[in-house]
Amino acid sequence: MKITSSLIDKLIRLRSGESLPSSALRGEWVEELLGDGVLISRSHGSRSCIIAASPETLEQSLRHIDERLSHLDKMKEILVTESTRSEQAAETGNSKLVATRSCPGFPVNSYEPITCSLNDKELVVNPQEGTFLFIAEWHYFAIPEDVTVVNIENMENFRLIRRQQALFSSALPDKRLLFVSRYPLSSDLRTWLQTIPNQYVHFGDFDLAGIHIFLTEFQKHLGTRASFLIPQDIEQRIKHGSAERYNDQYQKFRKLKSDIQPLQQLIDTLHKHHRCYDQEGYIEKKL
Template sequence: MDKISINIARKIQLLIQGESIPYGQLKSKVINQMIEDGILNIKLQGRSRKTIFTAKPEAVINFMSSHLGINDLKTYINNEESGLTRAENIIASSNSKSSTRRTFKGFLVNCFYPVQARIKGLKFVIEPLEGTYTYIHNFEDFNIPAETLIVGIENPENFRFIGKQAHLFEAESILFVSRYPQSKDLVTWLQSIPNKYLHFGDFDFEGIRIFRDEYLQHLKNKASFFIPQNIEELIIKYGNKGLYDSQYKSNASVALNLNSDIENLISLFHKYKKCLEQEVLVEVGL
C-alpha cells in the first residue's frame, strides 16, 4: 500500500470528523482501497457531482492503523508538517499510541441454531446468547461443517436480530457473519473453505455493487445474492425513492456479468423507481 501524502492525510482527517469531500480531491490508491472495502462511501449530489463521506469513522481509523501503521493521524500530519521523513513519521505516529490502541483481526459470527466448530482442532459450539455475538480472531484456524451455509449480513441491525429473520432461510445449518467492521479477513476465510456463501445486503445498487466487488469476484460460483420471494411486494410497499434517485446514475453498469435474478431485481428498481433497505425485513417482521 502506498504511503499517503499530507494533503490526503488532512482530507482523511476531515472525513473522520464527519465532513464530506469532493471526489476529485481524493485521488489516491488508499482512498480507492477504502471505497472498495466499503469504509468510504460515494454520494451523488445533483446530476454529476460526487462526494466522499464515511458513516463509520472508527473503521477509517482502524484501516489507517492496520494497513499503513498510522495509529495517530493527527500526529502523522503534524510530523509531516515538521519535515520528518515518511519512514520517521510512520514510526513516530505508530509509537505515539501503540500502548493504547489494539488492531483486531477477524470477524463476528452469530446463529439462531448451534453450529459445531473447531479452532486449531479443538471443538467448540457457536451458540451466542441473545444480545451477544462470537468474535473469531484466529480465523485462519477456524473450521465449520462444509454443509453449513454462511450468510453475510451487511447491516448491524439485521445481524443483531437474526431470530426475526429465521423464516427467510431454509438451510438446516446456518452461520451468520458480519460485514462490519470491514476488512479482508472474512473474504480470506471464505476463500479457504468449501462452504457456500449467501450475501444478505441492501436491495439497492450499492448493495449489489458490494456483493459483486467484495465477494463474487473472489468467491465465484460459491457466492450468491439473497433475494426474498416477495421482493416486488416489499419494494412496492416499503421501497425508498430517495435511495433509488441517489444511486442509479452512478451505478448504471452494476448488473453487468451478473445473473438473471439480480438483473430482474434491478429491473424492479427501475420499474418502481425505488430501492429497499434490508432493515425493513426486521422492522416489519417480513
C-alpha cells in the same frame, strides 16, 4: 503522511549521506526541509538531486514533522515484520508508530448450535440472544462443509437474526446457517471465505449499490458458490421502498448488469419501480 517501507528506505539513504533524485520525494514537508536548508538541492544538467546537510539535522527535523520518523531504523524493522502494537510499545514506548489493526477478524452468530473449531479446538457457535462471538484468529477458524455462510451487511440485522428467522427459513430452507458480518470493514472475512468450500449467501440492501458490493467484493472472488438472498415478496416491498435513494444511486450504477438471472431480475425490478428497499425492513418487531 503515509509511512511506507519505501519512504523509510529513502530517508535512511539520505541520513547515510546518499543523494536521491528530486522526484523521489514530494510533498509540502519536503519543500519545508529544502527551505530550511535541512535538504539541499543540486543540479546536474537537466537532472537534480537532493542530499541532507547533516544526518543529525535531518533526524531532528524529521522528528518535528512526524513523531514516527524519529526512529527510522526501528520503523523499518516494524514495517518489515508488521509487528503488533504490544511489540511496538515494548521497543519504542509508542504503540501507534504504525497503524496496525488491534482487532482483526469478524463476528459470527447463529440461532442454533454449530460445532466449529478454532486453533484445532472445538468451538460451539451458539451465542445467547443479545450477544455474538468475535473470531479474531480467523486464520485458524474452521466450520463444517455443510454449513451455509450468510454475510449480513447491516449490523442491526446481524444482531437480530432470531427476528428474521422466518425469512431465512423461507429463503434458505433446510440449511444450517452461520451468520457473519464484515464489521469492522476489512478484507479478513472475504479472505477467510476464499479458503473454505462452503456456500456463501449475501444478505444486503436491495438497491443498486448493495448489488454492486456483492458482485465486485464477493461474487467476483467466490464464483458460483456465491448467491444473493432474494426474498419471495421483495417486489411488493420494493414498490413501497425509497425512491430518493434509487435516484441518488441511479447515475453511478445505471449500467449495472449481472449474468446471474435472479439477480438481473432484481435489478430490473428496481428500475421498473424506481425504488429500493432496506434489509432492515425484514426485522420483525417481536419474536
